[in-house]
Amino acid sequence: QQSIGQGSGFVFKSKNGLLSDKTYIMTNNHVVEHAEKIRVKFKDGREFEAKVTGRDPLSDVAVIEIKTGKLPPLPLGDSSKIEVGEWVLAIGNPFGLSHTLTVGVVSAKGRTALGINDYEDFIQTDAAINPGNSGGPLVNLNGEAVGMNTAIFSRSGGYMGVGFAIPINLARNIAQQLIEHGEVTRGFLGIIIQPLTPELAKSFGLDQTRGILVSQVNEDSPAEKAGLKVGDVITSYQGKPVTDVGDFRNRVSLTPPGTEALLTINREGKQKTLTVTIGKLSKDKLAAAGPAQTAGELGLTVQTLTPQLAEQFDLKPGEGVVVTQVESGSIAALAGIRTGTVIIEVDRKPVKNAAEFKRIVKQSSADKNVLLLIRNGNAQSYVVLKW
Incomplete structure (x- = not known):
């Protein structure tokens, strides 16, 4: 069954040719991705x-x-120069009401980890954004586009004062690559990172939470070749401070492959600078019985990785233990540990079998605090458990 959808967009580039002229319009992918036919209507009809x-x-x-x-x-415009509290205007086609203008302010900048897109760095605004506004410009008082309206947070499906726009600096970079190459080329390091929480910082002997934590380094990746290791804290990229996981991912992705980038890291309390050659992100890059041990304080049971289990989790026998049971409501469950999670390290010490795991946890029981390096699927992360 065919359906008709509506969205917004704006002219951002024109090209005059010998045989024909072209006008390029920026919009959201979700507005046009399933369209078999696209018609553009301007205000003059x-x-x-x-x-x-x-x-x-x-x-x-x-x-x-x-x-x-x-x-x-x-x-x-330059979205890096906008300020929280600055007046902005959202223009679009909400509910089919073409060329509607609403006014608000920039509520926040650099919103990430919202789960809307893979790469996020949203401008938050309270200018009214509704279904149909997607793809329209967010404009400053100088008449310059500083963002592209993309999404709303709503419990009702309509405006609730929380809208999000893609910063125009990011959108312009992506759009230019789409015009020139038809696709986007992104930089690639080959690591998994996570926020450095106060609990993690304390476990790593750090007196601050500035930076992000490396929880996995992929084999034969640009990061591994540069000498980056699990447990490193990245504090600076290309001379600029690193404070947020989402922002760091965006900056790496926008770095052209082949670029030699400088990483400043904190490794066991010592600062180091590494030079990494940025790779190119490709589209494909992301039960057996055994002796079990229970860690009652944590609320979980583990078993030694047999060769069959090791193959299943893409590990080598002796590289961690697998969780076979998690008590509901336990501190392990609340931390996101589940059946099938692989625990690779306890308090920065590699764990080879279930008995060793229980012994190290018992040694940590006096502090009622333990740092785990875990793997769920292909992703590793650190968690701190307190009881």
Whole structure:
């Protein structure tokens, strides 16, 4: 069954050619990704058939083009210079009400980990954004686009004062790659990172939470070749401080492959600088019985990795223990540990079997605090358990 959807967009670039003119329009990927036919309607009533120039589902940015020229592009501002409290205007097509303008302020910047896109760095605004606004510009008082309206937080499906826009600096970079290459090339380090919480910082003997923690280094990756190790704390990238996981991922992804980037890390209390050659992110990059031991304080039971289990979890026998049972409501369950989780280290010490795991946990019982390096699926992370 065919359906008709509506969204928003804005002209951001025109190209005059010898044989034909082109006008490029920026919008959201989710507005056009399933479209078989796209029609663009301007405020003066003119309509054009459009085709997709390129789409990037990971950032939710898309570019479409129409065969016409002499359409003035909307000036693009610098989203890095916007301030919280600054007035902004959202323009779009909410509920089919074309060219609607709403006013608000920048509520926050650098919103990440919202689960909306793979790569996030949202501007939050209280300007009214509703279904149909997606792809429209967020404009400052100088008439410059500083963002592209993308999503809302809502319990009702409508406006609740919390809207999100992709910063125009990020959207412009993605859109330019889509025009030039039809796809986006991203930088790649080959690590899994996590926030450095106060509990983790204390477990690593750090007196501050500045930086992010490396919980996994992939084999034969650019990070491994540069000497990065599990447990390193990244404090600076290309000379700029690192404070947030989402922001760091965005910065690495926007670094052209082949670039030699500088990483400042804290390793066991000592600062080091590493040079890493950024790789290219590809599309494919992310039961047997045994003696069991129970750690009552943690609320979990583990068993030694047999060769069969090791193969199942892509590990070597002797590289950790597998969780076979987690008590409901225990501190282990609350920390996200579940049946099938592999525990690789306890208090920075590799664990080879279930008996060794229980012995190390018992040694930590006096402090009622234990640091675990765990693996769920292909992702490793550190967790601190307190009881």
